[in-house]
Amino acid sequence: MDNSGLGAKLFQACNYTFLGLITLLTLFPFWDSLIVSITPISESMQSSVHLFPKTVTFEAYEYIVGMKQLWSSYGVSIFVTVAGTILSMIVTTLAAYVLSKSYLPGGRAIMFLIVFTMMFSGGIIPTYLVVKQLGMMNTVWALIMPLMVQTYNLIIMRSFMASVPESLEEAARIDGCGDFRILVRVVLPLSLPAIATVSLFYAVAKWNEFFTAVMYITDKDVWPLQLFMRAMLIDNEAVYQSGGDSPFLLGQSIKMASIMVSTIPVMLIYPFFQRYFVQGATLGAVKE
Amino acid sequence: MEAPTSRISAQVKSSRMEGIRRVLRYRNLYLMLLPAIAYYIIFHYYPMYGATIAFKQFSIIKGINGSPWVGLKHFETLLQLDKFWEVFWNTIVISLYRLLFGFPLPLIVALLLNEVRKMAFKRTVQTIIYLPHFISWVIMGGLLINLLSTDSGIVNQVIRSLGGSSIGFLSDESYFRSTLVGSMIWKEFGWNTIIYMAALAGVNPSLYEAAWMDGANRMQRIWHVTLPSIRTTIIILLILRIGGLMEAGFEQIFVLYHSGVYRVADIIDTYVYRTGLADGKFSLAAALGLFKSIINFVLLIIANQLARMKGDQGIF
């Protein structure tokens, strides 16, 4: 490739510098929170920017980890994320594949009706009744089923699958493959980046879901992590005014430690999914 | 007289038969669609009757279906609010800024990342830029205040040491929207890059090879190979973004704004929430939701049709 010319070198130099800079810039919020979470409050409060701690303490983490609720909430959130993502992916992938067929009679109408639900809904009351009638109140299913398909993700998936060349499918069809087999054998392997992306979107959304939990879960044993963490995060006026029992002495470091405890697990899944975006590009690089 | 009619009906019948045959031919495909359709029926279309409460006076005893109709009363309540058009306008302006400045950056970063050949660097950058997505606005708000405050904020310290005077990024009406949009981009651009990265991963490498053989330079390659390959993704994201114009970022604004900047920062959602107008009033809340949805939907359809006219597939 044209990586020998001076212009190309200059471009690469600028590119690396620019990307490096924005990386540092975006690392800052996370880094700052991490540092505050492990710094004694007397130190972290003295400056507005926290780059390196002088003293390190895990007091805030000890406090949070010592809460029984954390562990049951972890369990709930992990189950909801894993089971929910698998279920969502199956249903979304099937639908996206079918709807990516422009020749399917009624396909466009169905797509229209699906997109319609992105904008219009019956509101919370009838949805609540459905969840109640299905007997899902206070169960993990209330956190999984109502959000099973997210139209945004369906649209993304569909558009990726539409780009799989029809000729490959035709070839498989001539070999006697049925639709389902074509999906599994031909389309899915070619859609790995899309599957990785949409799975990631689902997983993160499920991990962060808050409103559904407020609505359908009143048993603290089924509280997902977000509900529990929100209680630690919110600057709660009522608690302040009335002197409720809260661990505010650790204050800011507890807040930040909660952030870490609640987000690090979901962040860790990223590299796993990332393989699939980078892989495609690697193939390209090899061919170069 | 009889003959033509029966011929027509025969035609209708045969085309109906043809339709049924076509449907039968794709029965496996429809079967695969079934779980999703079931989901949409159960959790979206079956509850859809609830939208009628926007035109009713909701009574708990009578239920949604039994509540009396009140016509457009709730819409009138909303539209007659003295502040409504001010906050409506703010919603659109802030949303447009977000679209204008927030939409291109993830694409640009993805294209630049695509040019990076050092895998380790690429991976590191990708992993890090998506981190702020996970820091909630409540926390980002505190952070921004620390960074941007006029007396002790580091940004203003730098500005002062360069000989400038402090800027009230968060307290001055003329800077507030820029701060909003800037911080939104800061937090979300990395996350929004993911989808383009996935699209770029699917670009056929042989296309690059061909371009290279043709002696295309980098810009030409990006312009003639990369961009057209991910055009569909870009268009679809753009259509979806346009269809979300009435959502200007409630959580972010709610954390960052204050009465000193309401005039430029108050959007419909924050105003209604803050004043408690719709607290426990399901009908009014539904009317507000419907009002926003209709605007969003019209915009979405327009954007979709424009895309189709330009030869793209669009969403539907």
Added chain:
Amino acid sequence: MKKNNKNRFVSILCLILIVAMIVGCSNNSGGKSPQSSSGTDGEGGKPVKIVYLTPGDSAAKPIQPDDRIIAEINKRLGIELEIKFVPEGGFEKVNVAMATGDFPDLVTAQYPSSSLSQWMEEGLLVPLNDYLPQMPTVKEKLEGQFSWTAVDGNYYGYPFIEEKSNVSMTYRADWLKTLNIAPPTTLDEFYEALKAITNGDPDQNGQKDTYGLTGTKENGFNTSFNFVFYAYGLPYGDWILDNDGKVAPVFEHPAFKSGVEYIQKLWKEKLIDPEFLLNDTQQREQKFFQSKAGFMVANLFRHVNRLEKSLKELTPAGELGFINPPAGPEGKHGMVGKPKGGLFTAITTKAKDPEKAAQFLEFMLSPEGRELLELGIEGVHYTKDGDKVNYNEEERAKDNFASNGWSHPLAWGNVVWPLTRNYLPNTEAQADRAKESVEIATSNLVPNLVNVTTPEEIEMGGVFGKGILSELANQYYFDMISGKVDIDKGLAELSKKWREQGGDKVLAAVNAAYEAQQK
């Protein structure tokens, strides 16, 4: 093998969904109306099930199925209690549950609120009147200070409205000593003190980096500096009477104008933190700890110890002081208006046994109930050594009591706060000062002209507080103190606009309520 499983899974999934769809659709009834059917259980030996939906104390731990306190309540009252917690402030969930007919037996809601009014109007709540003879603690409060909460003679529930206050004028005592000034008692002295703090470098770091006073952002009218209005003699926390004896908005009182002038002076001379509007409670406190502000209006009580400890972490010589807010020309002073709202716990018409539900409500407030919820079971969770209580933290932890002698998850946040009872476990540091702060703060509560909050106010707001009218007043207030709008002109415009935008309707309603109250 793998693929087979996948196939099977998909077909099972389809099946489940289809079944679910049929079940879901056949139940086509929309918002079901509540039925006040009395279950068969409860009559014989089997205890009545009582479901209580409440936003509890956010920091409270979950209640385990084998909780001994709940078991003890069940035993004493002959009930089977199920507590459903929504997150603190999660009234949306409570509203939706009620709106869908998914009634608990007992529910805690926001008071006043349009949802609560709707429940009363639609007859979803059981009046407590018939059960009052069995509810001595509740009866005493309802027929005493809360008699005005009755609607047409019916008490639809127990209002939890804070009667005490912990809002105090808090300051850096060490700074005033350094600057050699006495704690200010009048607005003039207060002004001088702020000036000295702003310009006199009280933290002696050689920089002009301190502000006299800071505040907090707020939804609705910003009450951070309301003490100035009360100092100038604003007589009530909600409404005033005009010369004709009619109810009028507080900004038409001369004290309001004098107050705005005073605050404007502080603002112009940069004695107030220019970015106080960015602060939430925590950031405001942080500025105090970081030696950026000398005075703040803060919530004390239990926080006395926390605030001082945090301050000392950063500045070992730091000292926290609290005083009466400064007095005006006529010696008057006040801090905040007396609360007119809070929470409301009511029995729904779906309660299987309203009498038992009433007994449970009474129990939570009764001395016997308080002892159980705050201390636990004697001999198990604590022992008494004369007056001194010894907490058995190990046993208490098993039933999810909070640490350091604090209480059971059910103790706070629904019908009472520690503040209401002036309750502190004897493990608490600086308990005496904490109680003293409540005494001072409570003596600075400003009475209200009208007890009730009218439906019109719930919808549109008044002046201080939340709602579209309060927003309007707040906007003018800030434009006037920051000098954007001339005070006389601003007040005249505000009066006009406020009335036009719904204030007239509100005033009519409040006047009617006031007249009814005078009878």
